[in-house]
Amino acid sequence: MAEQNGQYALELRGISKRFGRVRANDDINLGVKAGDIHGIIGENGAGKSTLVSIIYGFYTADSGEMLINGQPVTIQNSQQAIAAGIGMVHQHFMLVDNFTALENIMLGAEGGSLLKEGEQQVRARLLELAQTYGLEVPLDTPVEALSLGVQQRIEILKALYRQARILILDEPTGVLTPQETDDLFKILNTLRDDGVTILLITHKLREIMAITDHVSVMRHGKMVADRATAQTSAAELAELMVGRKIKQQLERQAQAPGQTLLQVDKLTVIDHKVRRVKEVSLSVAAGEIVGIAGVSGNGQSELLQALAGILPFQAGSVQLGETRITPQQRKTPDELRALGMAHVPEDRHRMGLVLPFAAYQSAILGYQDQPRYNNRLTLKQHYMLDEYSERAELFDIRPRDERLSCSNFSGGNQQKIVLAREFQADPSVLLIGQPTRGVDIGAIEFIHQQIMAMRNAGKGILLVSVELDEIMTLADRILVMCDGLITGEVSHADANERSLGLMMANATQEASA
Amino acid sequence: MTSTRLHNGLMLVLLPALNILTAFIVTTLLLLAIGIDPVAAGKIMLDGAFGYEEGIGYTFYYTTNFIFTGLAVAVAFHAGLFNIGGEGQAYIGGLGVALVALGLGSHLPAFVVIPLGIVAAALFGAAWAAIPGYLQAYRGSHIVITTIMFNFLASSLMVYLLVNVLSPAGQMQPASAAFADSAALPMWHDMLGWFGISFDSSPLNASILLALACCVAVWVFLWKTRWGYALRTVGMNADAAVYAGINPRHMIVLAMLISGGLAGLVAVNELMGVQHRLVLGFSAGYGFVGIAVSLMGRNHPIGIVLAALLFGALYQGGAELAFEMPTVTRDLVVVIQGLIILFCGALEFMYKPYVQRFLLRFSREEAQA
Numbered sequence: 001m002a003e004q005n006g007q008y009a010l011e012l013r014g015i016s017k018r019f020g021r022v023r024a025n026d027d028i029n030l031g032v033k034a035g036d037i038h039g040i041i042g043e044n045g046a047g048k049s050t051l052v053s054i055i056y057g058f059y060t061a062d063s064g065e066m067l068i069n070g071q072p073v074t075i076q077n078s079q080q081a082i083a084a085g086i087g088m089v090h091q092h093f094m095l096v097d098n099f100t101a102l103e104n105i106m107l108g109a110e111g112g113s114l115l116k117e118g119e120q121q122v123r124a125r126l127l128e129l130a131q132t133y134g135l136e137v138p139l140d141t142p143v144e145a146l147s148l149g150v151q152q153r154i155e156i157l158k159a160l161y162r163q164a165r166i167l168i169l170d171e172p173t174g175v176l177t178p179q180e181t182d183d184l185f186k187i188l189n190t191l192r193d194d195g196v197t198i199l200l201i202t203h204k205l206r207e208i209m210a211i212t213d214h215v216s217v218m219r220h221g222k223m224v225a226d227r228a229t230a231q232t233s234a235a236e237l238a239e240l241m242v243g244r245k246i247k248q249q250l251e252r253q254a255q256a257p258g259q260t261l262l263q264v265d266k267l268t269v270i271d272h273k274v275r276r277v278k279e280v281s282l283s284v285a286a287g288e289i290v291g292i293a294g295v296s297g298n299g300q301s302e303l304l305q306a307l308a309g310i311l312p313f314q315a316g317s318v319q320l321g322e323t324r325i326t327p328q329q330r331k332t333p334d335e336l337r338a339l340g341m342a343h344v345p346e347d348r349h350r351m352g353l354v355l356p357f358a359a360y361q362s363a364i365l366g367y368q369d370q371p372r373y374n375n376r377l378t379l380k381q382h383y384m385l386d387e388y389s390e391r392a393e394l395f396d397i398r399p400r401d402e403r404l405s406c407s408n409f410s411g412g413n414q415q416k417i418v419l420a421r422e423f424q425a426d427p428s429v430l431l432i433g434q435p436t437r438g439v440d441i442g443a444i445e446f447i448h449q450q451i452m453a454m455r456n457a458g459k460g461i462l463l464v465s466v467e468l469d470e471i472m473t474l475a476d477r478i479l480v481m482c483d484g485l486i487t488g489e490v491s492h493a494d495a496n497e498r499s500l501g502l503m504m505a506n507a508t509q510e511a512s513a
Numbered sequence: 514m515t516s517t518r519l520h521n522g523l524m525l526v527l528l529p530a531l532n533i534l535t536a537f538i539v540t541t542l543l544l545l546a547i548g549i550d551p552v553a554a555g556k557i558m559l560d561g562a563f564g565y566e567e568g569i570g571y572t573f574y575y576t577t578n579f580i581f582t583g584l585a586v587a588v589a590f591h592a593g594l595f596n597i598g599g600e601g602q603a604y605i606g607g608l609g610v611a612l613v614a615l616g617l618g619s620h621l622p623a624f625v626v627i628p629l630g631i632v633a634a635a636l637f638g639a640a641w642a643a644i645p646g647y648l649q650a651y652r653g654s655h656i657v658i659t660t661i662m663f664n665f666l667a668s669s670l671m672v673y674l675l676v677n678v679l680s681p682a683g684q685m686q687p688a689s690a691a692f693a694d695s696a697a698l699p700m701w702h703d704m705l706g707w708f709g710i711s712f713d714s715s716p717l718n719a720s721i722l723l724a725l726a727c728c729v730a731v732w733v734f735l736w737k738t739r740w741g742y743a744l745r746t747v748g749m750n751a752d753a754a755v756y757a758g759i760n761p762r763h764m765i766v767l768a769m770l771i772s773g774g775l776a777g778l779v780a781v782n783e784l785m786g787v788q789h790r791l792v793l794g795f796s797a798g799y800g801f802v803g804i805a806v807s808l809m810g811r812n813h814p815i816g817i818v819l820a821a822l823l824f825g826a827l828y829q830g831g832a833e834l835a836f837e838m839p840t841v842t843r844d845l846v847v848v849i850q851g852l853i854i855l856f857c858g859a860l861e862f863m864y865k866p867y868v869q870r871f872l873l874r875f876s877r878e879e880a881q882a
Contacts, residue, residue: 310755334758343756351756354749365746366757368739378737 008070009034009197010055010086010166015064017050024050026221028064032166032214037188037198039208039229042218043241043440044411048201051218052168055199056088057081068166087159091171093151097144101137101154102126105161122161129160133190148297149180156187160196167191168199173207177295178468178501185211205234219243242441250448250473252492253456257476258286261460262307262429267316269302276302278484279316284429284460289451291475292464294504299484300464301346304433307462308343309333310351320429337366342422346433346464348411352418355407359397360388362406363421391420396446412443419447423454430454433464448474468497480504520872524865529809529816529857531864533823536856540849549841554834561833562826568833570701570715576818576825577717577782580724582803583810583817584731585776589656590812591735592768593748598645598660599776600800601667602638606777608671609637610696610784611679611689611791618693626695630785631723631778638777639770641667646769650762656769664800675793689791698786718786720778727775728814734771744768776800802850808858820857827853 010032017025024047032038042048053059055066057075065072068084075081081088095104102122111118123139130136137153138146146154152172159167169188173181188198188211200212208215209229217225217240225240262284269277276299284290292300305311307318309331318325323339325331331339343366345351353362364373364384373380388402395416397409406414415435422430435451436444451474455461465471471478472495480488480503488503544551562572582599589596596602613633618626645659672687679689701717735741747754747764754761783795802824809823810816831846856863 308756309758332758332760333756337758345756350750350752352753354746354753356749357746361742364742365753368742368757368759374739378733379739379742381737 007033009036009068010199011067011070012051012055013065013067015051015054015061015066017054017059017061023221025054025061028218028223030216030223030226032197032199034069034197035192035195036213037192037200037211039200039202039212039215040218041202041205041208041215041237041241043203043442044438045440046218046241047221048218049170050221052088052170052199052201055081056086056168082162082164085163085165086168087156087162087164087166088168089152089155089159089170089172091174093148093155095143095151095154098142100140100142101146101157102139104143104154105158109162125161126157129157132194133160133187135160135187147180148175148295149177149183152176152184153187160191165195166197166199168201170201171203172200173202173204174466175296177505178497179505181207205237208237209234217241238441250452252452255287255456257288258458260285261321262462263319264307265317265319267303267306267313267318269299269306269311269313271302271311276484277306277313280481280484280486281316282462282479282486284462286428286460287455287458288477289455289461289463289475291471291478292462292481293468293471293478293500294466294481296466298482298504300481301433303481304343304346304431304462304464308341308345308431309336333366334369337425337427340428342425342427342430344418344422344430344432344435346437348414348418353406353414356405358403359392359406359409359417360384360402363388363391363417365421367421367425391417391424395420395450410440411438412440415439415447416443419450423450428459430459430461431464432461434466435463436465436467436470444470468500471495472497472500520869523872524868525811527868528861528864531868532857532861533853536853539852539856543848543852547840547845549838554838554841557834557837558827558830560830561837562830566713567715568829570713570717571829571832572822572825573701573721574716574718574782574787574825575828576821577721577724578779578799579802579806579821579824580721580728580818581775581778581782582800583806583821584727584814585772585774585800586803586807587810587812587814587817588731588735588744588775589768589772590807591741591748592744592764593751594646594649594656594765594768594772596642596660596769596772596776597657597804598642598663598773598800599803600796600798601660601664602641602773602776603779603796603800604664604667604671604794605641606634606638607780607784607791607795608674609633609635609777610780611692614692614696614785615679615689618696621695623695623697626693627698627785630696631781634777634780635774636777638780639774642769642773642776643766646766646773649769650765668794672793675791679791687793691790692785696785697789698781700786716787718782720782720786723778723781725818727778728818731771731775732814740767776803805854805858808854808861823853824850 008031012028012030015025015028028051040048050059054061057077057080060076066075067073073084075084096107102119105126106118106122111121126139135153135157137150137157143151143154172184176184192198202208212229215227215229215232215237216223217237219241260283264280264282266279266281267277268275268279280303282290294300302311306313310333312327312330314327320339320341349355354365367373373384385402391397392400392402397413397416397420406417409417419435432451435447439447451461463471463474476492478490478495478500479486480500482504490499541551544554561568563569582603585599585602586596610630610633613626613630617629641663645656645663648654648659649656675687675689680687681690698718698720702712702714704719705712735745743754743759744764744767746757746759747761751761779796779799784791788795806817806820806824809820827850831849834841835843835846
């Protein structure tokens, strides 16, 4: 890396950080030019988050140094980072839900013992910022009533109000609709024109290509490449990220859907007094993947959980094969399993696994009462171990250590433990939520193939995902869900991002208005 | 991977050892500060706990109680519940024993009365724990609050029963009539006597065997059966339990039933083993110490046996110390126990980062070699 100090707003030299035996960051060099949008791309677990945490002072590097505008700095905590002009927009927003935008932005910078003194100043400054950068937000509405896109703008304002000249955005588009993403990119471009340096952390190649000037690629804790965006391609970056060529295409075998396996009729779910799912009707046939697209938080999760018997539903009915399920005649998750329904939950940490359990123990979760796992009193440990070893081989779950606790597996391998369990149960209907969230590209490819194989084997699959690409790759039919309603349906052949995005955004605009 | 597990194993041994060591060092400083020779005091405690047959008997007799209450806390803990009510559950367990012993003792032989007494102790303890368990599961009342309140309720109830109902006419003491001989557990010195081994008389009785059997049973239940699997799933991840079709409410009540039953068994040791009648306040804080025992034993039966033995030795050795050294009061012994609880329980993981770093450096050098 060239030693042209003057031109780098942020420079890292030889940054290393290890956690136990894992080298999360290994001799990282990075130069971010002032006034650039610089992307850092890499798979989950490549060390991007660790690197950002070091820059923002959450972690201290074991070795290496950091320079801001050519000056060496040590940043031990976020206050020092802010003082050094670094602002951060976290993947999960750090906002107090029942505070207004104004209160959230003032938080930690109140400027006096009485709120009133600071408030006028903050308000004036914010209006100025809003006008300069097109960052209009309603200042006096509680944050919880605002859409995620607006909440993100508040986070950006928070950083700008603290005079950040280097803005770090960690996976900023995960919760946005395509249209909101476009808006965000407009804002980022304006900021760049004003001389703000932006560091964009993402795993989405499309975004890197769309907006960055430079891109750095991380793999296994190392910085493997630095490119000017104009001189690279998505294909090259993908290869650099994974370290080998990847097949982008998934083989789709033409097959006509069979008989209807799951019929949902006017299902309504009320959770914590909020109507999350509003009279949703859909059907899933044998040999068909029905995808539900939508920005997260629009009722997909609740729909999935209601169908899986976890959440009660208040109205409507579900026909699963021969069985009719109504609010009066509920089925518990274990009864549904017995009826041939399997469920890959959206959140494997919260539901799919018991993290402290050994892998082979989590591998029977939900099936622990089945006769094959049980003697009269005790569990058949040997059978469980053998079965798990077979699955680990089949699904390539690494490391091959059946007694390792689930928390020590990577995201992708944890997900494979869950998928192996549910797929091997040989269900007729499969509910799958976010199958590749937090999973690296290599594993994504494998998981998609497995899901497709289940479809080809004649299973009925309901797939919920916030990744549009995933839905468009896998689903035979795509339903778009927004604000608890199905707002559109398209077939695999007719799907394109623009039309799906419009359907996804439709009601979010209504909701935030 | 195996080295990770080796690390964990080493941590499991090293951490408690360091914690106990720290507690002893602080105790030594404390003793020096008030002008007591710590070496002499330590020798008296050790001799008192393990130096002669009667002392050993007492140590193991206390240990028995701590195993029961430690297991009780551990079972609830694995279901994610903090059962503070072992004290009350043990106390009410005594009511079960007394009713069986007083009601049937004079009509039935020992091999009927003793099992019935054990069952009654467990059932009464379980019932007393089931109410807070039910309230937690179905009404959301916090188990810590309710079990504490149930300790007070148990105490008041037993005072009332002992003074007004169970105390025989004409007796001034708040205690029941003496149990029939058929309700007395065989004493350890008698049992050894059957084999021609002489052992000085002590309160140690057959219930220590019951305690060890409970350890094995709890271990099998928690780690080898599907019910234990379900119970631990609820404790570690209630959402995953719901996903898996396990009803957390059922498991909460089940865990409290088992927990209360185990605590109730203290009454077997105390009443059928030693007192041979129901007396006021026989639970004497064993339920509370059980919390420390379980914490120190990492909620695992093997750890609980070891921790119970430590506390048994402290109880017996401490009593001896208070007896032998006039400047040492009973309170000081409690302070020493408190220090051990502080370092082993509350500050359990104080040394963890250091030990971890040390082990890591060690293994790194090993890898380079």
